[in-house]
Amino acid sequence: MTRENEDRTPSDAELAELVYGNNPHVGGGELDQGMVQPEDNPAPDAEVIDAPAPSADVAARPARVIEHRGDREVPVLPEWLTSWDVFVPAFRRHAKFLATWSAHHGVRSPLYTTRFLGRAALGLGICTKALARWVLDSENKAKRAALIAGAKGTTEYKTLRKEHADGVRARLGGLAAGGVLLGVAGATINAQAGPDGLTVATMAAGAAAVTGLGIVGTRRVAAPIAETRREEVPPLTVDTVTDALMTLGLSGQRSEVRKGNAEIKILRIFSTTGGVEIHVDLPPGATVADVIKNKEKLAGALRRPQDCVWPEGNAKAHPSRLNLYIADKALSERDLVRFAYRNKGAVNVFEDFVIGEDQRGRPVSTCLMYNNGVVGGLPGAGKTFLLRVLMLGAALDPRTELHIHEFKGTGDLMPLEPISHVCRSGSDEDDYAALLADLNAITAEMNRRSKIIRDLPISVSAEKKLTDDLAAVGNPHGLRPLLLVIDESQLPFGHKVIGKEIVEKVENILRLGRALGIMVWLATQRPSAEAIPARISALLSLRICLRVGDQVTNDMVLGTSAYQAGRRATVFSQEDKGTALMLGEKADTQLLRSAYVDGILTEQVVARARAEREAKGLLSGVAAGEEPGDDDYATVLDHLIAVWPENDPEWPNGKVWADDLAERLAGHIPALYEGWDGSQVLAAAKRHGVTYVQVKHHGQNKRGLARTDITRELTPTTDEED
Numbered sequence: 001m002t003r004e005n006e007d008r009t010p011s012d013a014e015l016a017e018l019v020y021g022n023n024p025h026v027g028g029g030e031l032d033q034g035m036v037q038p039e040d041n042p043a044p045d046a047e048v049i050d051a052p053a054p055s056a057d058v059a060a061r062p063a064r065v066i067e068h069r070g071d072r073e074v075p076v077l078p079e080w081l082t083s084w085d086v087f088v089p090a091f092r093r094h095a096k097f098l099a100t101w102s103a104h105h106g107v108r109s110p111l112y113t114t115r116f117l118g119r120a121a122l123g124l125g126i127c128t129k130a131l132a133r134w135v136l137d138s139e140n141k142a143k144r145a146a147l148i149a150g151a152k153g154t155t156e157y158k159t160l161r162k163e164h165a166d167g168v169r170a171r172l173g174g175l176a177a178g179g180v181l182l183g184v185a186g187a188t189i190n191a192q193a194g195p196d197g198l199t200v201a202t203m204a205a206g207a208a209a210v211t212g213l214g215i216v217g218t219r220r221v222a223a224p225i226a227e228t229r230r231e232e233v234p235p236l237t238v239d240t241v242t243d244a245l246m247t248l249g250l251s252g253q254r255s256e257v258r259k260g261n262a263e264i265k266i267l268r269i270f271s272t273t274g275g276v277e278i279h280v281d282l283p284p285g286a287t288v289a290d291v292i293k294n295k296e297k298l299a300g301a302l303r304r305p306q307d308c309v310w311p312e313g314n315a316k317a318h319p320s321r322l323n324l325y326i327a328d329k330a331l332s333e334r335d336l337v338r339f340a341y342r343n344k345g346a347v348n349v350f351e352d353f354v355i356g357e358d359q360r361g362r363p364v365s366t367c368l369m370y371n372n373g374v375v376g377g378l379p380g381a382g383k384t385f386l387l388r389v390l391m392l393g394a395a396l397d398p399r400t401e402l403h404i405h406e407f408k409g410t411g412d413l414m415p416l417e418p419i420s421h422v423c424r425s426g427s428d429e430d431d432y433a434a435l436l437a438d439l440n441a442i443t444a445e446m447n448r449r450s451k452i453i454r455d456l457p458i459s460v461s462a463e464k465k466l467t468d469d470l471a472a473v474g475n476p477h478g479l480r481p482l483l484l485v486i487d488e489s490q491l492p493f494g495h496k497v498i499g500k501e502i503v504e505k506v507e508n509i510l511r512l513g514r515a516l517g518i519m520v521w522l523a524t525q526r527p528s529a530e531a532i533p534a535r536i537s538a539l540l541s542l543r544i545c546l547r548v549g550d551q552v553t554n555d556m557v558l559g560t561s562a563y564q565a566g567r568r569a570t571v572f573s574q575e576d577k578g579t580a581l582m583l584g585e586k587a588d589t590q591l592l593r594s595a596y597v598d599g600i601l602t603e604q605v606v607a608r609a610r611a612e613r614e615a616k617g618l619l620s621g622v623a624a625g626e627e628p629g630d631d632d633y634a635t636v637l638d639h640l641i642a643v644w645p646e647n648d649p650e651w652p653n654g655k656v657w658a659d660d661l662a663e664r665l666a667g668h669i670p671a672l673y674e675g676w677d678g679s680q681v682l683a684a685a686k687r688h689g690v691t692y693v694q695v696k697h698h699g700q701n702k703r704g705l706a707r708t709d710i711t712r713e714l715t716p717t718t719d720e721e722d
């Protein structure tokens with residue numbers, strides 16, 4: 001629709017008024033980045049369709065575009081002079097180059113000297129020959145010979161010969177005079193400065209002569225004296241970077257056109273911590289995502305390993321502003337990342353804490369509270385180490401209650417037992433049962449918290465969630481942050497008997513526990529649909545993907561189409577241990593090199609954390625000796641015998657229905673067996689080699705177990721006794 005008052009094209013003055021409004025800071029001709037330049041964009045000839053009429057109100061407001069004028073400040077000093085972080089690495093890099101360059105050529109200097117003397121000898125030959133030719137006027141020899149041949153027998157012949165002889169004599173005289181002059185100069189120096197002065201002067205003249213002759217000889221040979229190492233890596237100049245970006249065919253919809261490439265603008269190239277940074281404006285139509293997708297090609301074109309080339313966007317500028325960071329060292333060649341809290345420092349789980357660094361060595365932080373997460377990666381990629389970093393962060397907030405279930409069975413997380421409420425390692429039936437029991441307990445705690453928080457007045461709990469203040473040490477409701485960690489989650493989730501129930505319970509905790517201060521972290525080496533069922537995956541807000549083998553696994557951890565979008569943890573090599581892509585903390589994926597925390601350091605930090613918990617009376621569960629630790633190796637068979645007397649009067653034939661046994665177990669250790677039915681008891685017994693039997697009782701025939709089968713299984717064989 002065309003409005004009445006827009007039937008005519010606005011004049012330049014009107015356009016300027018529209019754009020500037022009455023902004024006192026913007027002068028008449030000061031249109032800048034993002035603004036319409038009247039001379040560049042003459043008023044359109046066509047009708048303006050549906051353009052809003054400038055109401056007095058709008059015209060009075062400065063146009064929105066003015067807010068995006070860009071940075072008009074010009075840095076006074078270069079960054080390396082104002083930033084210690086930039087200066088030190090740049091200085092180190094140059095000093096290292098100078099030192100290695102000097103050593104390289106110093107070692108070869110005898111070779112260079114010999115080569116130069118050889119070339120000086122060649123130069124001497126060249127100069128002597130040239131002098132002889134000058135004295136004998138060899139240049140004109142052919143011309144002279146022709147003249148002389150033509151004038152043979154005439155007086156002119158004699159004249160010509162005489163002229164030549166005179167010329168030669170004169171030049172010889174000149175040479176002799178030069179010699180005499182040299183002699184006189186020598187005698188004068190001798191008289192003035194003595195024999196030592198003469199020696200010095202002779203040597204200086206000799207050195208000058210040898211240098212001169214060497215230069216003459218070198219010019220003839222046309223090969224450099226010094227051996228320069230051919231640079232494998234081209235320097236980062238405007239041309240090399242532009243050429244490399246050109247290979248990506250950025251704005252070309254049709255690759256043969258690529259006209260936008262002409263508009264790649266390199267804005268700055270400068271040294272920064274650990275490398276070089278390049279700011280680029282990509283051609284219109286291309287975005288940083290296009291470059292990130294083609295990182296591999298770009299690295300190839302820059303002749304650098306992929307993990308040295310890090311393209312990033314600059315959200316503050318515009319989607320086509322590329323900040324390209326080229327690291328000096330590949331990730332795997334860098335030093336291990338130190339744990340920021342190794343010796344001192346506390347963590348508040350409601351705030352960010354440092355878990356590692358990124359490709360530029362900048363600290364990477366995360367906040368555990370109100371987040372649930374997953375760590376995925378191939379075996380040996382560094383999952384357990386990463387989990388340890390997260391758990392130590394939680395441990396250093398003495399309020400946090402740790403519930404650790406590690407199903408790999410290697411005890412990697414057991415160093416955290418002294419501060420944990422629950423800490424188990426292994427994948428026996430009782431470990432699965434213990435997880436289920438713990439999930440039940442956490443669910444009960446979750447329900448308790450939800451009631452407490454619901455009943456709190458708004459003035460105390462405005463957001464109706466567990467806050468830092470509500471969880472303060474000594475709060476009357478016993479509210480504490482709670483961290484549940486399940487390492488190798490594919491095992492309990494895939495458990496034939498109780499797997500489904502575990503998944504349901506975890507899903508429920510993920511869904512409702514977040515706001516109530518319950519944080520869940522899963523780790524798996526097989527991030528398949530079984531390891532992280534879709535309903536659970538959808539509830540995980542932080543995703544950390546270490547090295548994975550294929551696109552499917554990559555996308556399981558980082559989300560659908562992550563691989564397509566260039567977020568590829570498949571590019572990490574075996575050496576990139578502890579290096580991951582992290583999604584969730586920022587709008588886009590972040591690279592994370594996690595801090596290196598081995599068993600010894602874990603123990604040290606745990607000792608510190610335990611001391612603080614002890615001092616504040618915050619030890620609970622296994623750490624406080626309230627629950628059996630994981631050195632209780634009893635299995636379901638031991639528990640069955642405990643509830644099954646040898647001569648059970650009710651079951652005289654030594655066989656009992658499974659349902660009855662389930663009830664007895666639940667009464668004996670409710671934390672483990674609460675809610676079990678007969679089939680779970682039979683499945684658990686089967687894992688320990690005891691199969692079911694049919695049991696007739698009171699006229700009914702049901703599945704059950706025979707006590708003798710259990711005792712046989714529990715009796716050590718002769719070999720074991722040995």
Ligand SMILES: Nc1ncnc2c1ncn2[C@@H]1O[C@H](COP(=O)(O)OP(=O)(O)OP(=O)(O)O)[C@@H](O)[C@H]1O
Pocket residue numbers: 336337377378379380381382383384385386408525577578579593594595596597
């Ligand atoms: N952040 C790190 N920096 C350097 N090296 C690391 C880092 N994290 C782990 N590593 C190295 O990688 C090895 C394997 O780590 P980890 O045990 O965490 O792997 P994993 O993925 O849990 O393996 P698996 O799935 O087999 O249990 C460690 O022994 C350690 O040497």
